[in-house]
Amino acid sequence: xxxxxxxxxxxxxxxxMGENIGAAARAMWNFGLDRMRVVAPRDGWPSASAVAMAxxxxxxxxxxxxxxxxxxxVGDCHYVYATTARGRELTKPIFTPEEAxxxxxxxxxxxxxxxxxxxxxxxxxxxxxxxxxxxxITVPVNPxxxxxxxxxxxxxxxxxxxxAADALPGAHVHMHNTQWADQVELEALATHYDDTMMQxxxxxxxxxxxxxxxxxxxxxxxxxxxxxxxxxxxxILRQMVRWKDRGSGGA
Amino acid sequence: xxxxxxxxxxxxxxxxMGENIGAAARAMWNFGLDRMRVVAPRDGWPSASAVAMAxxxxxxxxxxxxxxxxxxxVGDCHYVYATTARGRELTKPIFTPEEAxxxxxxxxxxxxxxxxxxxxxxxxxxxxxxxxxxxxITVPVNPxxxxxxxxxxxxxxxxxxxxAADALPGAHVHMHNTQWADQVELEALATHYDDTMMQxxxxxxxxxxxxxxxxxxxxxxxxxxxxxxxxxxxxILRQMVRWKDRGSGGA
Numbered sequence: 001x002x003x004x005x006x007x008x009x010x011x012x013x014x015x016x017m018g019e020n021i022g023a024a025a026r027a028m029w030n031f032g033l034d035r036m037r038v039v040a041p042r043d044g045w046p047s048a049s050a051v052a053m054a055x056x057x058x059x060x061x062x063x064x065x066x067x068x069x070x071x072x073x074v075g076d077c078h079y080v081y082a083t084t085a086r087g088r089e090l091t092k093p094i095f096t097p098e099e100a101x102x103x104x105x106x107x108x109x110x111x112x113x114x115x116x117x118x119x120x121x122x123x124x125x126x127x128x129x130x131x132x133x134x135x136x137i138t139v140p141v142n143p144x145x146x147x148x149x150x151x152x153x154x155x156x157x158x159x160x161x162x163x164a165a166d167a168l169p170g171a172h173v174h175m176h177n178t179q180w181a182d183q184v185e186l187e188a189l190a191t192h193y194d195d196t197m198m199q200x201x202x203x204x205x206x207x208x209x210x211x212x213x214x215x216x217x218x219x220x221x222x223x224x225x226x227x228x229x230x231x232x233x234x235x236i237l238r239q240m241v242r243w244k245d246r247g248s249g250g251a
Numbered sequence: 252x253x254x255x256x257x258x259x260x261x262x263x264x265x266x267x268m269g270e271n272i273g274a275a276a277r278a279m280w281n282f283g284l285d286r287m288r289v290v291a292p293r294d295g296w297p298s299a300s301a302v303a304m305a306x307x308x309x310x311x312x313x314x315x316x317x318x319x320x321x322x323x324x325v326g327d328c329h330y331v332y333a334t335t336a337r338g339r340e341l342t343k344p345i346f347t348p349e350e351a352x353x354x355x356x357x358x359x360x361x362x363x364x365x366x367x368x369x370x371x372x373x374x375x376x377x378x379x380x381x382x383x384x385x386x387x388i389t390v391p392v393n394p395x396x397x398x399x400x401x402x403x404x405x406x407x408x409x410x411x412x413x414x415a416a417d418a419l420p421g422a423h424v425h426m427h428n429t430q431w432a433d434q435v436e437l438e439a440l441a442t443h444y445d446d447t448m449m450q451x452x453x454x455x456x457x458x459x460x461x462x463x464x465x466x467x468x469x470x471x472x473x474x475x476x477x478x479x480x481x482x483x484x485x486x487i488l489r490q491m492v493r494w495k496d497r498g499s500g501g502a
Contacts, residue, residue, distance in 0.1 A: 027403070032393040056396055098414070140413065142283040145307055152278070155403055156410055162391065163349070197487060200494040219483060223474050226342060232470060236448060237491075243451040244495035 008081075008104050008114040008161065009035040009065075010154060011073050013129055016042045016121050021061070022053025023151035024118070029057035031158035036064040037073045037115070070117070070129055078112035079104070082133035083153055084125045085146055093135040100137045101160035105167070116157055121150050179227045189230045190220045196237055259332075259355050259365040259412065260316075261405060262288040262324045264380055267372050269294055272312070273304025274402035275369070280308035282409035287315040288324045288366070321368070321380055326435040329363040330355070331472070333384035334404055335376045336397060341469050344386040351388045352411035356419050363431060367408055372401050382469040383434070432476045440481045441471045447488055 010028055015021050015038065025036060041047065045066050051058050067073045074080050081100050095103065104114045117133055119125030130136065139156055141148055148156075181189070194213060203209035223229075261279055266272050266289065276287060292298065296317050302309050318324045325331050332351050339345070346354065355365045368384055370376030381387065390407055392399055399407075432440070445464060454460035474480075 026396075026398065029396045030392050030399055030403075032395075056398060139410075140417075141281050142413075144283075145277075145280045147277065147307060148281060152281075152403070152406055155406065159390075159407055162393075166391070193487070197490065200490050202487065202490040215479075216483065216487075219480060228342065228466075229470060232467065236444070236453065239448065239451050239453040240488075240491040240495070244491070247498055 005165075006108045006111075006113075007033055007035060007165070008108065008116050009037050009074075009077070010158070011037040011039060011070075011115050011117045012041070012150070013039045013070055013073075013117055013125060014042060014120045015118075015150065018043055018047035018049030018051075019053045020121055020150045021047060021050040022055075022058075024154040025050070025054040025057040025060040027151050027155035028158050029060055030155065031162040033158050033161060034060050034063070036060050038064050038066050039070055039073050040068055041066075042120075070132055074115045074117075074132065076113055077115040079107050079135075080115045080117060080133040081135050081137050082117040082119075082125055082130045083137045083139070083157065084119065084130055085138055085141075086124065086127070086130070090127065090130060090136070092130075092133070095135055095137050097137055097139055097157050097160040098163070100135065101157065101164040103135075104161065105164040108165075118150060118153060181225045181227050181230045185227060185230050186220055186225065189225075189233055190217050192234055192237060193220075196241065256416075257359045257362075257364075258284055258286060258416070259359065259367050260286040260288050260325075260328070261409070262290060262321075262366050262368045263292070263401070264290045264321060264324075264368055264376060265293060265371045266369075266401065267293045269298035269300030269302075270304045271372055271401045272298060272301035273306075273309075275405040276301070276305040276308040276311040278402050278406035279409050280311055281406065282413040284409050284412060285311050285314070287311050289315050289317050290321055290324045291319055292317075293371075321383055322434065322438050325366045325368075325383065326433065326438070327364055328366045328434050329431045330358050330365045330386075331368065331384040331434065332365070332386050332388050333368045333370075333376055333381045334388045334390070334408065335370065335381055336389055336392075337375065337378070337381075339387075341378065341381060341387075341465075343381075343384070343469065343473055346386055346388050348388055348390055348408050348411040349415070351386065352408065352415040353418075354386075355412065356415040359416075360419055364433070369401060369404060378465060382465055383438075383472055385472050430478045432478050432481045436478060436481050437471055437476065440476075440484055441468050443485055443488060444471075447492060 010033060012021060012024060021041065028034065028036060038045065050061055054061055107114050117125060117129060139148055139153060193216060197203060203212045261284060263272060263275060272292065279285065279287065289296065301312055305312055358365055368376060368380060390399055390404060444467060448454060454463045
């Protein structure tokens with residue numbers, strides 16, 4: 001079940017509520033992270049409420065490393081990040097989650113072990129914890145409402161890890177079923193509408209007919225049409241003509 | 252208290268638990284978003300449990316727009332995104348949250364109104380909701396554990412909005428000449444075609460009618476239609492009906 005690829009450890013430092021530990025496990029596993037370490041959980045370990053909240057991510061808790069203090073949790077790591085809104089008086093690099101996870105992805109790719117520290121729910125990491133980290137991660141929240149909870153902070157960091165690790169080539173728009181219409185198909189569609197609307201007397205009055213036809217032709221070229229779209233649009237027009245041909249008596 | 256800068260509306264579609272509505276409000280306000288719209292909340296409105304959960308973001312609920320159905324929620328919007336893990340069988344652009352919020356930031360800077368749809372907790376948006384959106388947002392979660400909850404999905408989208416909006420060069424805001432069709436105009440166009448093609452017997456055979464109607468409705472939302480385009484398309488259909496009504500003898 002675990003992901004074999006190297007990844008950062010997420011270290012929950014003195015977490016309080018089991019529910020929040022479980023929610024943190026879920027948030028990690030949502031983005032494929034499964035190395036949890038837990039430092040001195042307030043309510044003991046294992047935690048039934050953590051397991052209940054974790055549901056499908058409960059196995060992260062079974063395999064989590066439980067330690068008594070922070071140095072023991074990060075002893076094997078080469079580079080440690082501390083998530084905190086404080087610590088700005090410490091001389092230390094301050095990263096956004098995106099910057100930090102890019103940095104971590106690079107380090108992990110080079111064979112380094114990394115860890116991310118998350119503080120207790122109520123108070124966050126203390127400066128005694130933060131000084132043990134190499135860098136700080138601060139989520140750029142609304143300064144008028146900086147109320148991220150533990151699982152949310154884990155979620156955003158895990159999300160950024162996934163983005164950095166996947167190193168996706170950006171800004172691709174994926175569309176299911178996309179067989180784009182080519183120019184021959186587009187022209188056939190435009191001609192079908194032009195001919196039929198001509199017969200239907202749409203391009204009226206006479207002196208505006210040329211510009212109306214141009215507008216309609218331009219319309220088709222401006223639309224991102226698939227082959228299926230052109231079939232739909234041909235079908236609509238054919239059906240309208242059939243309806244007409246059934247005659248006024250049959251309508 | 253509200254942020255005066257233009258921003259997308261976040262639309263909760265048929266949300267179930269008040270707690271989740273409150274958590275969504277918090278997640279929005281964490282990243283400075285404050286325009287919530289609520290469509291047909293299961294347990295009524297106002298919601299005491301939503302207010303209790305929202306704490307410092309409770310004022311978003313006081314100012315939220317409450318509406319009875321989705322078209323009413325997005326009537327004034329020019330571009331609508333639907334968050335869903337499904338809908339891949341619909342022909343529609345699929346964005347990551349980052350791509351979508353970059354796109355939205357650009358549109359908002361051009362003066363367009365945008366909205367993001369979030370589905371009910373248990374089931375997510377239905378295809379009948381998704382066809383009313385112009386594009387889909389899918390969070391790239393772990394396929395083995397795709398269990399994001401409503402507030403988490405709102406949080407990640409709000410986070411990406413903040414990143415995209417902050418990254419925009421503020422001086423380069425320029426207005427398009429283009430008068431884009433809004434959702435009310437789009438809905439009127441879709442209804443006109445749906446009604447008329449129904450009368451014309453286009454949706455045939457019977458057992459395919461529902462999917463054909465959905466495909467046609469989805470088509471309109473996918474096209475980049477201006478107000479002038481919608482007038483053209485209404486005109487085409489009206490003219491076909493007039494042609495029919497003149498009868499087979501007069502053609």
